[in-house]
Amino acid sequence: MIEFTSKSEIQTLNLAQQLGKHAFPGAVVLLTGNLGAGKTVFAKGLAQGLGFDGLVKSPTYNIMNIYQGTLPLIHFDLYRLNGVDDFHGIGGEEYIGSQNVCAIEWHEHAQGAFGDEYLEVEIGDIEENERTINLIAKGIKHEEWLDSIHDINN
Ligand SMILES: Nc1ncnc2c1ncn2[C@@H]1O[C@H](COP(=O)(O)OP(=O)(O)O)[C@@H](O)[C@H]1O
Numbered sequence: 001m002i003e004f005t006s007k008s009e010i011q012t013l014n015l016a017q018q019l020g021k022h023a024f025p026g027a028v029v030l031l032t033g034n035l036g037a038g039k040t041v042f043a044k045g046l047a048q049g050l051g052f053d054g055l056v057k058s059p060t061y062n063i064m065n066i067y068q069g070t071l072p073l074i075h076f077d078l079y080r081l082n083g084v085d086d087f088h089g090i091g092g093e094e095y096i097g098s099q100n101v102c103a104i105e106w107h108e109h110a111q112g113a114f115g116d117e118y119l120e121v122e123i124g125d126i127e128e129n130e131r132t133i134n135l136i137a138k139g140i141k142h143e144e145w146l147d148s149i150h151d152i153n154n
């Protein structure tokens with residue numbers, strides 16, 4: 001686990017951009033945190049790190065956005081879903097793994113749908129512009145991915 005203290009939106013974007021730059025096909029990012037924590041900001045940084053320079057907005061109503069970078073980033077917001085069956089209902093699992101990078105807000109609403117290999121980004125201790133960001137990797141590929149940004153200065 002890496003604990004990172006972000007003191008601004010820009011610092012959160014930079015951290016996520018580093019991960020985006022080193023992302024691998026099949027990477028899964030579970031974004032955990034309350035409303036306003038910075039989950040969408042983090043997804044935006046991932047997209048930027050993957051070379052996507054368009055608009056990144058929360059897919060709250062449409063559930064899923066796709067941003068075409070060096071790898072496709074599939075950005076989910078599952079707030080409106082009620083369990084893993086709903087996720088299967090929208091065909092969500094077809095996007096997980098393979099050649100995509102996935103970033104999932106409100107993954108708790110489809111608990112169990114994402115297997116046991118992922119990077120969890122837990123954003124908490126919200127205070128004005130400060131956030132504590134815990135990065136927890138499960139599975140060797142995601143551990144190596146997290147190691148690839150180990151030299152981030154904090
Ligand atoms: N250190 C920080 N990291 C990320 N966002 C921050 C930070 N400080 C302030 N913010 C603000 O918090 C808000 C986060 O919004 P958003 O990413 O949409 O949250 P979520 O998707 O978790 O509901 C943005 O308005 C952003 O400018």
Ligand SMILES: [Mg+2]
Binds near residue numbers: 039040058077105
């Ligand atoms: Mg959001």
